[in-house]
Amino acid sequence: MSETGIGAAVRRKEDQRFLTGNGNYTDDINxxxxxxxxxxxxxxxxxxxxxxxxxxxxxxxxxxxxxxxxxxxxxxxxxxxxxxxxxxxxxxxxxxxxxxxxxxxxxxxxxxxxxxxxxxxxxxxxxxxxxxxxxxxxxxPAVVGTGSALNHTTTIHEEAPANMCYDWEIGDSAATDAAFASAAHVTTVEVVNNRLIPNAxxxxxxxxxxxxxxxxxxxxxxxxxxxxxxxxxxxxxxxxxxxxxxxxxxxxxxGFGSxxxxxxxxxxxxxxxxxxxxxxxxxxxxxxxxxxDAHGRDHVSKAELALDADGKFLALRVNTKANLGAYLSTFASAVPTYMYATLLAGTYTTPAIYCDVQGVFTNTAPVDAYRGAGRPEATYLLERTVETAAREMNIDPAEIRRRNFIQPDAFPYQTPVVHQYDIGDYGASLEKACEMADVGGFAARRSDSESRGKRRGLGYSSYIEACGIAPSAAVGALGGGVGLWESADIRFNATGSVTVMTGTHNHGQGHETAFAQVVSDKLGVPIENIEVVEGDTDKGPFGMGTYGSRSIAVGGSAIVKAADKIIEKGKKIAAHCLEAAEDDIEYDGGNFTVAGTDKVMNIAEIAFTAYVPHNYPEGVEPGLHEQAFYDPLNFSFPAGVHICEVEVDPTTGETEIVNYTAVDDFGTIINPMIVEGQVHGGIGQGVGQAMLEGANYDDNGQLVTGSYMDYTMPRADNLPNFNVGTTSTPSPLNPLGVKGAGEAGAIASPPAVINAITDACGGAMIDMPATQEKVWLACQAAE
Amino acid sequence: MYGFDYHRPGSVADATSALGGADDGKYLAGGQTLLATMKQRLAAPSDLVDLGGIADLKGISVSGGTVTIGATTTHAEVAASADVQGAIPSLAALAGDIGDRQVRNAGTIGGSLANNDPAADYPAAILALGATVTTNKREIAADDFIKGLFETALEEDEIITSVSFPAPTSGAYMKFKQPASRFALVGVYVAKTADGVRVAVTGATSHAHRGPRLEAALNENFSASAVDGVEIPVDHMNVDIHAGAEYRANLVKVMAKRAVEACG
Missing domain, CATH: 3.90.1170.50 (Aldehyde oxidase/xanthine dehydrogenase, a/b hammerhead)
Structure with missing residues (x-):
């Protein structure tokens, strides 16, 4: 690994301008x-x-x-x-x-x-x-509540009788019902996934x-x-x-989707x-x-999990009412359906799953994708249900997950709800997280808390997400109106520097650095000689943009494809200049060598030759400028285990996250520092959802939480020092082995936090956001 | 923000005459509420009379066990004052935990008291410490100053010039913060004074008020356990998305206990 190549913790190139007040935002332009x-x-x-x-x-x-x-x-x-x-x-x-x-x-x-x-x-x-x-x-009259919008006395749109956008289903209803009939235990959970305001x-x-x-x-x-x-x-x-x-x-x-x-x-x-x-x-x-701004989440769901006597999952049945707001935003309809219910297998072998979703209109702001988009809703529902089942059946919550994980030798694994997972090792993440979180020492820490009049809880979340959105044909088959490929354009300048243009967009993800690392790694060009250009339809090729943790898995793969074309052309030029057969040219780290000799040209010399083609192979076009479009073969499936530990003051409901452990499998990691930052930010947003944030409309449809006086954003002092680790099963389906890391923290953390808080407060359900008052009430009820 | 005429007088007399000459003028101190309200077009004064240029209204002095703080002294100045820290450390701590750094560097004690936000901290301080509010017209005892929701004894053109706090034997202010605004969801100030124990509560009801039940219990037995037996009435408690009445009443007790423990 070079100091600036794939896997290096290179400082973000873009931060210089952001941290010195030299960013150029839309409002700065006059x-x-x-x-x-x-x-x-x-x-x-x-x-x-x-x-x-x-x-x-x-x-x-x-x-x-x-x-x-x-x-x-x-x-x-x-x-x-x-x-x-x-x-x-x-x-x-x-x-x-x-x-x-x-x-x-x-x-x-x-x-x-x-x-x-x-x-x-x-x-x-x-x-x-x-x-x-x-x-x-x-x-x-206003229609406001997610759960009460259907068949409300008021109809908002003539085109949507009963305020219904769609009544959709996925999975095998009959097989699910049959499994429930033979279950030793059924766990039923009703959950609200609270509505969020993006607040970029x-x-x-x-x-x-x-x-x-x-x-x-x-x-x-x-x-x-x-x-x-x-x-x-x-x-x-x-x-x-x-x-x-x-x-x-x-x-x-x-952006966070908004x-x-x-x-x-x-x-x-x-x-x-x-x-x-x-x-x-x-x-x-x-x-x-x-x-x-388009709001996020806002589901009301009921989940039923059927288990055998050993705690093995037999079937999952889910009904969800999803609030779409007053109108359908650009991708609103897909979020509570194909972005959501297709993840309900989670990391488990549940053989039968059925989910139906009613998308409803209300007199509230449109609701659409927000960091995670459907996958946090699925993970929250599933992981609350699994944790509840473990408590009801008196099985250790880590153990019930172990018993149900898809095993590493089972891949590719076809779930009952569309997705075919490519690779993973969920047990490895669980064991590493348990060790990092010192789960073994929890009982002693709980005793210590109780001796101080406090309560302590531990909560798990084993998540999976479908990233790298997405194979175009699959998107089309499911009703999507777009192709979700990505493009890249690598333009060598005559002096050997490189301009890389992609159709993704950098709004906090660090593309200018991570993509430059990929190019530096593949083409042997120093990172300071690589400029990544995005965000201008007159400059770069058509591309689909950044969301759904897709930029590295899809955009990065397009860059690799374009780099491969550069190398291919470079070999032709090198063969001519070095008077060798093209098949004898070996390429490594920016150098084109005649096999078995010390005859070599570096890529800067190739570029110069391509633009000043005085001595040049016949039939080869001048210039060193290649473009590639990449349509992914499948989604990618980052997964991992997060463990949250909280201490609660039962006299006030004050809740402190005393330890938070995240172990994520993102496959190959281009820049571990950027990825860790993404994990931190995602957990911050997830903790916000779990404990602090919640859009609140009154019965007349007025937004009560319309400013920071009432809408609680997470702040530094709400968050612990994160304990972050990784495991790695590189994706076999893209050339970098990457999976995407932008949303994992926001997907994994809400159930980990709520599982920990409910563990501390006697086990009963607490809806998000678990405000201090709700936690206090739960502690009162438990005493 | 709508347009307005701006005045920056150098004396209290010039300030009152500037206000007198205005259609619908307002005094401006630190502006931490007024300017935000104006930016949202929820207030449209014709004139702002900025008190920041009046030297007489600034500064802190200690004399005979009384701390006197000029009206336009900022929260940050009160918090950092060695005089206040020495005489009434609980008051310095209160000032140092108002809002955030930006608010503390702009907001003033006079502005806070004249505005009398139901969740502000200083109203609890003047009540618990038995302070005297001095204006360009008179002296007003704290118990007579706070009248209701955003309502004080101040007349239209009356300007607070300073606030005098007799130093208590000991005191502590405990604030449970509303998670979004970080104003006091409930704040309780307990002080042992020459007149006995004084307790003031902010955030819980329409305006800061004394806690007579808590005072009676603590005058009998100054200990956290004495608070346990006190019944806090829930009838007048504020109810909003952040807390119901029962929870606020509970927080009054918990904050009172923490304050008593902190008094030592």
């Missing part, structure tokens, strides 16, 4: 003639609009334009779309997908819904004029410009996938032809910039982020 946007948003969760009077606003100081949905529709701008159709039970071919106007047409369906756009010379003028837009609302550090923003000379649009936008933004905005919204629209996602300050989606704001501003003839800047205020 252009000549720029105007400012303010969106008029619905103050009601559900209301008819009987009229909009824009005349006072239009006459206000500095106002350039006030635009409504009528004008948007008149110009033929299409509604926002959902890109994944979910076919339902009983042969229903399509889910109910109500029209989602980018600016409301006659009705608003959640607090924060977009009603009108005000464009003005300054932000203050736009904000003031937005308050002067008179909207005649006729309030309607950088709020969403866009800057839309139209060039009247060329007829081109340029859109700077906070996006995890600028090419997808361009595709959807051209093909479906029709705001600009694809070849005339340049989408740039510059530095982006966190910046995958194509939102009303960027569509409306891109349309409006041409209409008003001025560039338009919009940056969300934090309160707008709370109201209108």
């Amino acid at each position: 252009v000549f003639g720029q105007t400012y946007a303010a969106f008029v948003r619905s103050p009601h969760a559900h209301a008819k609009i009987n009229g909009i009077n824009t005349s006072a606003a239009a006459a206000a100081d500095g106002v350039v334009a006030v635009l409504t949905g009528e004008e948007l529709a008149a110009d033929g701008v299409g509604p926002l779309i959902c890109g994944w159709n979910i076919a339902g039970k009983n042969g229903v071919e399509a889910h109910n997908s109500p029209v989602h106007h980018a600016l409301a047409m006659g009705k608003v369906n959640y607090v924060g819904d977009h009603v009108a756009l005000v464009v003005a010379e300054t932000q203050g003028q736009a904000d003031s004029a937005a308050e002067m837009v008179e909207v005649d609302y006729e309030e309607l 550090m950088e709020p969403r923003a866009c800057l839309a410009q139209y060039n009247q000379g060329t007829g081109d649009w340029t859109l700077h936008v906070t996006s995890q996938n600028p090419h997808v933004h361009r595709l959807v905005m051209s093909a479906f919204n029709g705001v600009a032809p694809e070849h005339k629209l340049r989408v740039i996602a510059p530095d982006v300050g966190g 910046k995958i989606f194509i939102y009303a704001e960027e569509v409306v501003c891109t349309w409006a910039t041409r209409k008003v003839g001025r560039p338009i800047k919009w940056t969300a205020k934090r309160s707008e982020s709370f109201l209108s």
Whole structure:
């Protein structure tokens, strides 16, 4: 391993600019003639609009334009779309997908819904004029609760009777029922997966410009996938032809899924910039982020696990109600179905699984993918259920998992719910985690806590996730409207430095460093001579973006493929220059050598020769610039075991995580420092979900947790010093053996934390977030 | 934020006349509530009269067992003051745990008391320590100063100039923080004073208040176990997404016990 190659803990190249305040975020960019946007948003969760009077606003100081949905529709701008159709039970071919106007047409369906756009010379003028837009609302009853939305007396969309988007199922119902009939024990658990608000550090923003000379649009936008933004905005919204629209996602300050989606704001501003003839800047205020970023999770589920007398799992039956919010966001429909129920086998050999999911509409913000996207919901449900079964049957929670793990010799392993796992060794992670967490010493530590009037608990989570999203044909077969391949373009410059362009996007993952390490490793170029370029549709090749822990498994594989093409061409050039047969050229670490001789050319010399081809092989094109597209063969399956230990003060419910151990199998690791950081951040978010965070709408659909005064983000003092380790079974299905690491912490940690807290508090269920009050109440009940 | 006219007078007299000349003016101290409210367009004063330029309102002095703190002294200055740490360490500790570093470097004692947030810390301090609030017009005993939810004895143009705290024999403030805002979900200040034990509770109800039941029990027997027998009424407790009435009442007791133990 070189100091900068695969496996090296190289410091992140991008941190220099981030830590010195030199990042270049969308809101940092200002252009000549720029105007400012303010969106008029619905103050009601559900209301008819009987009229909009824009005349006072239009006459206000500095106002350039006030635009409504009528004008948007008149110009033929299409509604926002959902890109994944979910076919339902009983042969229903399509889910109910109500029209989602980018600016409301006659009705608003959640607090924060977009009603009108005000464009003005300054932000203050736009904000003031937005308050002067008179909207005649006729309030309607609001549908709020996930569990009570179906068959509510109020129907939100005509296109969705009973507020149902879909009634979907997976697995073998008859086999599951039969297994339950013969079970020695059945564990039943009802769980709520609490609704989360993404809270990226950088709020969403866009800057839309139209060039009247060329007829081109340029859109700077906070996006995890600028090419997808361009595709959807051209093909479906029709705001600009694809070849005339340049989408740039510059530095982006966190996404966690919330910046995958194509939102009303960027569509409306891109349309409006041409209409008003001025560039338009919009940056969300934090309160707008709370109201209108796509939220995450929000499931209400019942799980039943059938076991034999030895604690072996026989079958799992699950029903889930998933809140999709007021409209379908870009990938909303897939999250509680194919991203969720396909993971319900977990790391276990459960032979029969059946799950049905009702996706419901409510008068709340749209819900879509959030770090983990479906997989945290599956893991939480499964691991709460397994832990509960262990308690009910008096089996050690580690032992019940051991008895049910898929064994290392069973791969490839076909689960009953779509996925075929490629490789893994779940027992190895469990044993290592138990050792690192000193599970053997827990009883003594618990006694010590109790002697101080405290309670102590230990909780496990054995998780698996499907990353490296995803083989395009499989996505299409399941209703997805996109291919989820990735692209890479490696361009050698004549001086031997390299520009690497990929279709993924770096918004905290460290791509500029990790991808450079891969290229450095493969091509022998010093890492400081490699520039990774992402996020501009005019620069790099079309690519699908960053989410679902896919960038290294899919994008990294595309880079390797492109590097292989470089090496292949380099061999031809070397053979010619070194007067040898191509088959005699050996390549290693940037050097092309004639086998058995000391005749060698390094890759910089090859590059120079390729661009100055005076002495050059016949029939070979000049230049050293290769491109590759990679469509993965399967998902990748990171897995591991996390163990959380807590101490609880029963007099107040104060809960301290006193030890947290994470053992993850990510296969090959490119940069262990970046991966460890990803694990830390993911656990931080998972602890946030488990103990602190929760979006709360009141019965009228008003967001109670609309600011940091009430929405509790995890902070440093909520988190312990993490005890992080790895095991490794490299994926046989991609050239790097990688699996992806971005979401694991957020997937694994919530059940580990809740299993530990409930263990401390007598075993009864505590719903997330396990606030101090809930923990106190549980301790009271246990005493 | 809406537009407003800004004034920075150099004296209390100039400040009152600036406010008198304004349509709908507001005094500005540290601005930790007012500016945030204005940024959200929830307040639209025509004029802000910034008290930060009035030298007379700043500073800390100790004399005859009484600590006097100028109204525009920041929380950070109170926390770092050797005088306050020496005379009333529990007050320095309280100031040092208000909000975060940014808040403590801007927020002031006068601003906090004039705003009288139901979950603020200083209202508990003046009640427990039997402080006197001095204004440009009069002296107001702490027990007469706190009137209700965001309501004080201050008149429209009245300016707090300083607050005087008699040093207790011992005292401690225990705060259980609301997890999101980190304001006091419940805070209890217990002080042994010349007049006996004084207990003040903040965060629990619409405004900071004395705890007569706790005071009676602790005057009888100053020990944590004495708190166990006290019944804390739940009727007036705040109820919100962070805590119900029973939980807040429980926290009043637990914080009171911790404060008694910390008093030694």
